[in-house]
Amino acid sequence: MATRTDPKKDVVIIGLGWTGAIMGMELANEGLEILALERGDDRSTVPDFQYPNIFDELKYAVRYDLMQKPVNSTLTVRHNTAETALPYRHLGSFLPGDGVGGAGVHWNGQNWRPQAVEYRLRSYVEETFGADIIPENMQLQDWGVTAEELEPHMTKFESVAGIAGKAGNINGEIQEGGNPFEAPRSAEYPMPPLKNTWDSELFAEAARKMGYHPFPRPAANASIQYTNDYGMQLGPCNYCGYCERFGCNNYSKSSPQVCILDALKRKPNFSYMTRSEVLKIEKAADGKTATGVTYFDEKTGEEVFQPADLVLVCAYSLHNVHLLLLSEIGEPYNPDTGEGVVGRNYSYQMTGGTSLWFRDKVFNPFVGTGAGGMSIDDFSMSQIDFGKEGFIGGSYITAGHTGGRPIQQMALPPGTPAWGAGWKEAVGEWYGHSLSIGSHGSNMAYRDTCLDLDPTYKDRHGRPLMRMTFDWKDNDIRMTQFMKARIEEIAETLNPDAMASGYKGDGAQYDVRPYQSTHNVGGAIMGTDPKTSAINRYLQSWDCHNVWVMGASAFPQNIQYNPTGAVGGLAYWALEALRKDYLPNPRPLM
Amino acid sequence: MRDMPGRPSRRGFLKGSAAGVAIASLAGAVKAQAPEKEAPPPLDQYERVYFNEAEWAFVMAACDRLIPSGGNGPGAIDCRVPVFIDRQLAGNFGKAATWYMQGPFDPAANPTLGFQSPLTPAEIYRQAIPVFQDWCSQTHGDRFENLEAAKQDAALTSLQKGEVGLAPELRDFFQFLLANTKEGYFADPSYGGNHDMQAWVYVGFPGARGAFTSWPGRENARYPLGPVAINGDRA
Numbered sequence: 001m002a003t004r005t006d007p008k009k010d011v012v013i014i015g016l017g018w019t020g021a022i023m024g025m026e027l028a029n030e031g032l033e034i035l036a037l038e039r040g041d042d043r044s045t046v047p048d049f050q051y052p053n054i055f056d057e058l059k060y061a062v063r064y065d066l067m068q069k070p071v072n073s074t075l076t077v078r079h080n081t082a083e084t085a086l087p088y089r090h091l092g093s094f095l096p097g098d099g100v101g102g103a104g105v106h107w108n109g110q111n112w113r114p115q116a117v118e119y120r121l122r123s124y125v126e127e128t129f130g131a132d133i134i135p136e137n138m139q140l141q142d143w144g145v146t147a148e149e150l151e152p153h154m155t156k157f158e159s160v161a162g163i164a165g166k167a168g169n170i171n172g173e174i175q176e177g178g179n180p181f182e183a184p185r186s187a188e189y190p191m192p193p194l195k196n197t198w199d200s201e202l203f204a205e206a207a208r209k210m211g212y213h214p215f216p217r218p219a220a221n222a223s224i225q226y227t228n229d230y231g232m233q234l235g236p237c238n239y240c241g242y243c244e245r246f247g248c249n250n251y252s253k254s255s256p257q258v259c260i261l262d263a264l265k266r267k268p269n270f271s272y273m274t275r276s277e278v279l280k281i282e283k284a285a286d287g288k289t290a291t292g293v294t295y296f297d298e299k300t301g302e303e304v305f306q307p308a309d310l311v312l313v314c315a316y317s318l319h320n321v322h323l324l325l326l327s328e329i330g331e332p333y334n335p336d337t338g339e340g341v342v343g344r345n346y347s348y349q350m351t352g353g354t355s356l357w358f359r360d361k362v363f364n365p366f367v368g369t370g371a372g373g374m375s376i377d378d379f380s381m382s383q384i385d386f387g388k389e390g391f392i393g394g395s396y397i398t399a400g401h402t403g404g405r406p407i408q409q410m411a412l413p414p415g416t417p418a419w420g421a422g423w424k425e426a427v428g429e430w431y432g433h434s435l436s437i438g439s440h441g442s443n444m445a446y447r448d449t450c451l452d453l454d455p456t457y458k459d460r461h462g463r464p465l466m467r468m469t470f471d472w473k474d475n476d477i478r479m480t481q482f483m484k485a486r487i488e489e490i491a492e493t494l495n496p497d498a499m500a501s502g503y504k505g506d507g508a509q510y511d512v513r514p515y516q517s518t519h520n521v522g523g524a525i526m527g528t529d530p531k532t533s534a535i536n537r538y539l540q541s542w543d544c545h546n547v548w549v550m551g552a553s554a555f556p557q558n559i560q561y562n563p564t565g566a567v568g569g570l571a572y573w574a575l576e577a578l579r580k581d582y583l584p585n586p587r588p589l590m
Numbered sequence: 591m592r593d594m595p596g597r598p599s600r601r602g603f604l605k606g607s608a609a610g611v612a613i614a615s616l617a618g619a620v621k622a623q624a625p626e627k628e629a630p631p632p633l634d635q636y637e638r639v640y641f642n643e644a645e646w647a648f649v650m651a652a653c654d655r656l657i658p659s660g661g662n663g664p665g666a667i668d669c670r671v672p673v674f675i676d677r678q679l680a681g682n683f684g685k686a687a688t689w690y691m692q693g694p695f696d697p698a699a700n701p702t703l704g705f706q707s708p709l710t711p712a713e714i715y716r717q718a719i720p721v722f723q724d725w726c727s728q729t730h731g732d733r734f735e736n737l738e739a740a741k742q743d744a745a746l747t748s749l750q751k752g753e754v755g756l757a758p759e760l761r762d763f764f765q766f767l768l769a770n771t772k773e774g775y776f777a778d779p780s781y782g783g784n785h786d787m788q789a790w791v792y793v794g795f796p797g798a799r800g801a802f803t804s805w806p807g808r809e810n811a812r813y814p815l816g817p818v819a820i821n822g823d824r825a
Contacts, residue, residue, distance in 0.1 A: 051798075051800060052818075052820045052822075053820060055798035055820060056778055056798075057776070057778070058773055058777040058781055062777075063682070063683060063688075064688070070689050070690035071689060071690055071691070074690045077704075078703070079700075079702075084696070086696060086699055086704070086706055087690045087706075088690070088704060089689050089690045089706065090686070090688070090689045090690075090704070090705055092704060194806070195806035196806060197806050197807065198806075198807060198810075236803075238801040238802060238803045239801075239802040239805060240799075240800040240802065241800075241802070249800070360810075361810060362810050364802075364805060364808070364812070366795060366802070366813075367802040367805040368806075372806070406776040406789070406793055407777065410776075410793075418750070418768065419656040419657065419746070419768055419771075420658065420743065421658050423657070424657050424658065424661065424662070424663050424665070425661060425663075427792075427793050428662050428663045428792055431793035431794060431795070432793070432794055456694065457692065509700075509702050510702065511702040512704040513702070513704050513705075
């Protein structure tokens with residue numbers, strides 16, 4: 001029970017990553033009194049990401065210094081509802097961030113918009129191929145919002161974050177050199193594309209020769225100097241090769257710090273507390289609204305009740321769902337009955353890759369940036385005949401060195417021993433001689449891929465851990481095997497000295513050990529039917545109208561792209577509804 | 591951090607204290623102009639912070655087979671990898687300080703569910719090494735460090751394949767040992783391994799330079815500068 005009650009705020013924000021910073025900034029501009037609660041540490045470019053200390057692969061990439069510490073917060077995992085879930089005791093498969101900036105500090109910066117068909121995937125599949133092709137237990141859903149509706153908000157986020165890229169479709173006009181398969185956009189990217197690394201040029205040339213349509217990856221790594229909507233300045237990227245798992249020392253990689261927070265912190269009506277973990281969203285007696293949140297103030301060791309008129313849930317997607325379950329906001333999903341909404345439709349990301357080694361090519365892989373590189377979308381969702389291929393989904397295919405860190409980014413040809421004289425010879429011979437073509441793809445949600453509360457394991461506050469039930473399914477394995485065949489066709493035209501592919505195959509079990517992707521989505525999904533979604537199309541809780549839930553927890557199934565672009569766009573979309581429709585008259589919308 | 595002329599070498603200070611050398615004598619030993627690097631103590635005189643003598647003998651021998659000296663490139667011993675592992679096990683990694691270590695535990699669970707041992711990495715090294723040593727004695731006739739190289743390789747292969755009778759809570763031992771050895775080979779030298787950045791020089795990694803603005807897109811051009819460490823040292 002709370003030992004302290006603080007003065008009421010208009011808005012309390014849970015989590016100060018991308019969406020918390022966006023909501024804070026825009027609602028502070030409305031004159032509201034705002035408090036953001038962040039359970040991790042405070043973080044700023046200087047001193048936390050400064051040169052040269054940030055260039056420490058062991059500390060940040062291997063020991064996860066900027067990530068969530070499982071000792072403080074984790075979840076349990078099982079493959080199916082018959083298994084006993086066990087704790088994710090140290091990080092591997094996915095790396096939730098904590099601290100100010102959240103995962104927006106340590107991302108690579110690949111900033112995509114979903115394709116138009118992805119927002120209405122169930123409708124698109126039914127209209128185009130017939131409902132019969134949807135596998136049993138695949139819970140395909142529409143988002144309840146369209147690409148056209150989200151377009152201005154995607155543009156706003158790209159403008160704030162400062163995205164470098166080349167448009168492929170401006171208001172329906174296909175643009176040379178961009179992605180011809182993207183949803184129409186209203187404007188060119190804020191910045192021109194980054195410089196290409198040689199490996200991505202080789203890939204693009206090979207793809208072009210095969211009739212595909214290569215374009216630069218949309219990058220949250222600044223290609224030029226840039227000042228955004230909030231007066232925040234980004235400096236051009238110097239291709240240091242330390243994006244993924246690191247903070248940017250150069251004010252080049254878009255993060256909440258670089259793009260929003262230093263401006264937000266100057267606002268007198270905004271304040272934030274670190275080391276303040278929200279334990280529960282408190283509900284009014286009638287259960288229809290929240291009264292505020294109870295959080296643990298680590299600095300004083302107190303439980304604090306923070307009253308607020310509006311509660312914005314802006315933590316990492318998994319933690320959003322955990323907090324809703326703990327707060328009993330929305331009926332928990334039950335995979336046995338298929339009823340309930342909170343925890344429904346967890347999904348992940350299906351990735352694979354083919355590496356190529358060239359004895360006579362020197363790539364300097366340490367010259368890289370998190371999102372630079374070239375991609376093709378010729379095998380994306382809108383381009384695949386799901387009926388013919390026997391799966392629902394798609395991938396973008398891409399190449400580009402993001403870094404050459406020797407502990408974790410040492411690609412060695414197949415047959416190289418894991419240790420001994422042969423390994424040592426190989427690292428000397430092959431470091432810097434490889435390129436990799438990756439497939440980054442969709443992952444569908446199923447009746448049993450879900451999140452609920454674990455019956456056994458507790459966190460440090462005595463609350464049940466969240467339990468993840470997830471495994472790979474045939475549909476998604478067929479999708480990645482399709483991509484493998486396409487990528488190997490491209491790769492072979494480059495005549496490498498050696499080549500190796502890594503894709504999920506038949507019978508693959510989800511393995512929490514190797515890093516795969518931090519694109520955990522779903523669990524508090526958006527939609528137009530309160531029976532199958534936890535939040536409405538404006539990201540407002542169906543159950544408590546003054547609780548709004550941001551982030552990738554809203555995705556009904558995973559897109560084929562990295563989620564941050566859509567997460568940012570959805571935040572601005574929700575803000576418009578909040579500002580124009582909700583704040584003047586607080587109530588359930590729609 | 592660059593050492594300033596005429597100022598005590600911080601790098602020397604750190605190495606000296608690790609070696610148990612009297613600090614006062616070091617400051618005076620640093621020359622006014624180009625500060626000379628203090629040679630670290632030989633590995634057999636290194637003052638350990640975690641391993642006991644028997645463990646140290648094993649880790650020295652094992653590292654020497656996982657990344658042997660001879661041939662092209664430095665070996666793990668040349669790079670002082672055992673020092674790195676010793677310090678890692680004494681620190682947060684060895685203590686599993688950031689890991690979720692609440693029970694109940696099911697160390698024999700499906701490995702795809704990840705680490706499930708109740709033991710920390712440091713405890714796993716401590717408990718697994720004697721088991722492996724006994725296995726080496728029974729199977730190959732002597733303790734690991736006394737075996738000839740080919741038998742050591744065979745024993746490590748058996749360890750890697752899970753054939754030496756380790757209890758489930760120790761089953762990650764080889765993976766820790768191998769991963770820590772490679773980490774010590776390639777991590778910044780401040781952690782005690784990658785001595786003189788030899789492993790970075792060998793593969794051509796420039797370390798903490800961190801600025802390559804004019805380099806993207808160059809075809810088949812080898813980056814010309816050698817590595818720099820976080821403390822400013824250059825190889």
